[in-house]
Amino acid sequence: MRLAVISFTERGGRLNRSLCEALAEGGHGADSFEKRKRADRLSEKLSETEEAVWENRKEETVLEPEAGGACPEPVTESLGEWTGRVFGSYDGLVFVGACGIAVRAIAPFVRDKFTDPAVVAVDERASFAVSLLSGHVGGANDLCRLVAKLSGAVPVVSTATDVNGVFAVDVFAVKNGLTVMDRRLAKEVSAAVLAGKRIPFFSSLSMEGGVPEELLVFTDEEAFLREPGPKAAVSERLLSPKAGEVLYLVPRTVTAGMGCKRGTGRDRLMAALLEAFREEGIFPETLAGIATIEDKRDEEGLLALAESLGVPFRWYERKELLQVPGTFSRSDFVWKTVGVDCVCERAAVLGSGGGRLLFPKRAGDGVTVAAASGEKKLVF
Numbered sequence: 001m002r003l004a005v006i007s008f009t010e011r012g013g014r015l016n017r018s019l020c021e022a023l024a025e026g027g028h029g030a031d032s033f034e035k036r037k038r039a040d041r042l043s044e045k046l047s048e049t050e051e052a053v054w055e056n057r058k059e060e061t062v063l064e065p066e067a068g069g070a071c072p073e074p075v076t077e078s079l080g081e082w083t084g085r086v087f088g089s090y091d092g093l094v095f096v097g098a099c100g101i102a103v104r105a106i107a108p109f110v111r112d113k114f115t116d117p118a119v120v121a122v123d124e125r126a127s128f129a130v131s132l133l134s135g136h137v138g139g140a141n142d143l144c145r146l147v148a149k150l151s152g153a154v155p156v157v158s159t160a161t162d163v164n165g166v167f168a169v170d171v172f173a174v175k176n177g178l179t180v181m182d183r184r185l186a187k188e189v190s191a192a193v194l195a196g197k198r199i200p201f202f203s204s205l206s207m208e209g210g211v212p213e214e215l216l217v218f219t220d221e222e223a224f225l226r227e228p229g230p231k232a233a234v235s236e237r238l239l240s241p242k243a244g245e246v247l248y249l250v251p252r253t254v255t256a257g258m259g260c261k262r263g264t265g266r267d268r269l270m271a272a273l274l275e276a277f278r279e280e281g282i283f284p285e286t287l288a289g290i291a292t293i294e295d296k297r298d299e300e301g302l303l304a305l306a307e308s309l310g311v312p313f314r315w316y317e318r319k320e321l322l323q324v325p326g327t328f329s330r331s332d333f334v335w336k337t338v339g340v341d342c343v344c345e346r347a348a349v350l351g352s353g354g355g356r357l358l359f360p361k362r363a364g365d366g367v368t369v370a371a372a373s374g375e376k377k378l379v380f
Contacts, residue, residue: 001118001139004086006033007072007096012124015151016072016096019122022150031090034072035079079105092118092143099130106133113137113170114183120144126151135159136170137180166193167212169232169247176378178234178249179285185247188230200227203234205251209380236358236373238281252288253373254358255314257348258302259292259334261366266304272367273305280359282371287311291351293321293343314351321346324354329361348372 003023007016013034023030075082083105086093095102102121110116110133118140119133129151131144141157148155161168169189173180180186189199193214201215202224211217215232218224224231225240232247233239236254239246256273277284289312296302297315306313318339326349330341340346344361352374361370 001091001143002029002031002089003092003094003143004031004033004090005072005094005096006035006075006082007124008035008101009097009124012096013072015122015124015126019094019096019147019150020072023146026146032072033075033082035075035082080108084109087117090117092120092139094143094147095119095121096124097121098123099132102132112183114180118143120147122147122151122153126153128156129153130156131158135162136168137174139174141171160194161190164194167199167214169193169249172380173249176234176249176251178251179283181248181250181283181285185230185245188245189232189247192230197229200224200229200231201233202231202239203378204236205234205253205376205378207378207380211380234378236282236286238283241281248283250283250285251376252286253352253355253376254282254286254371255289255291255348255351255355255374256287257291257344257346257351257370257372258305259296259343259347259368260299260301262299264299264301264366266301266308268365269301269305269367270308272362272365272369276359276362276369276371279362280371282358286373288374289314289351291316291347293318293338293340293347295338314347316347316350321350324350326357342370344368344370345372 005016005020007013016032016034020030020032087109099121102119106119113134114137116134116138118138120129120140120143121132122129129144129148131140133140135141135157136159141159141162144157145155147153169186170180192199198214198216200218202218202221221239230245230247232249234249234251236251260269274284287309290302290306291314292302294315294317303313321340324346328342328345334343335341342361345357348370349355349357349372352372355372355374358371358373361368
């Protein structure tokens, strides 16, 4: 998680530096910033009363605000300008100061919980750490608890599912790397859970750990689809085009095996891939990678396709593809040309880690496509 930590006073700056050091030790990229009103604030002193209160709390605090560390980067622009600049560049923002400062700073840039970064405020005495924005999807609740643990503060989390201790579909999605396909239905599922209802749940993936009591698990797809009201399904594909109120949570488990004529452009490859997925009812959001044979490792169209989709591009040697177990389509032309009976199917299965073939080779316009889904376990 890439974080920006900003403070506004001398004491806040010391806590800022200590937090950044501790966060970095925990594997988080933490950049330290400081916005001061006047240069002479650097020499401000605590009152005797404040110092006495602090001394009484010292033993309970994990981080020492007096600790050293690299100086925060000074912020010379306005706080609003700084916030606008970093709001979309960091996974999380930590304001060392009053909640009101943070709220006013982020207000113009807030859009929705699926895209906003996590925002946490911790007072400079490390008394309380407050989760302010994007608690579940953005991870502010977890960040709040982490900041509280590191600083000795009390974590303050107010999201309804956390307060009531019930299943949160957006937290579950983030934890398992699932794409939430319908935000409206996600809200309906959460509302039903908070109302005490059990949510029908189906998964094409295996599950481990105790299933929350708020979920009513179905192994029969048809029985699941007959259930009334909002439902949740973890699936790579559309279960039924006629089924209503199904919140699809899409895993990134599918590898597309592809082959093409030399010089085939990215747009033609993209069209073939999306058309294959559409006709097979597979969500494009489930794509985890593109795989092919070594002969195509420098194929510009395939490289551009993978880059534009933001997925890895893998290629395999002939002997690797031929060792993939299973029954595959056969093309005498492909066999004579590259020494493999079916590139796309074998590459899809191999790229998915030996997963199941979702659909066999589809050929047209000089492009071949197949897809396989790798094994993944859901964790509750």
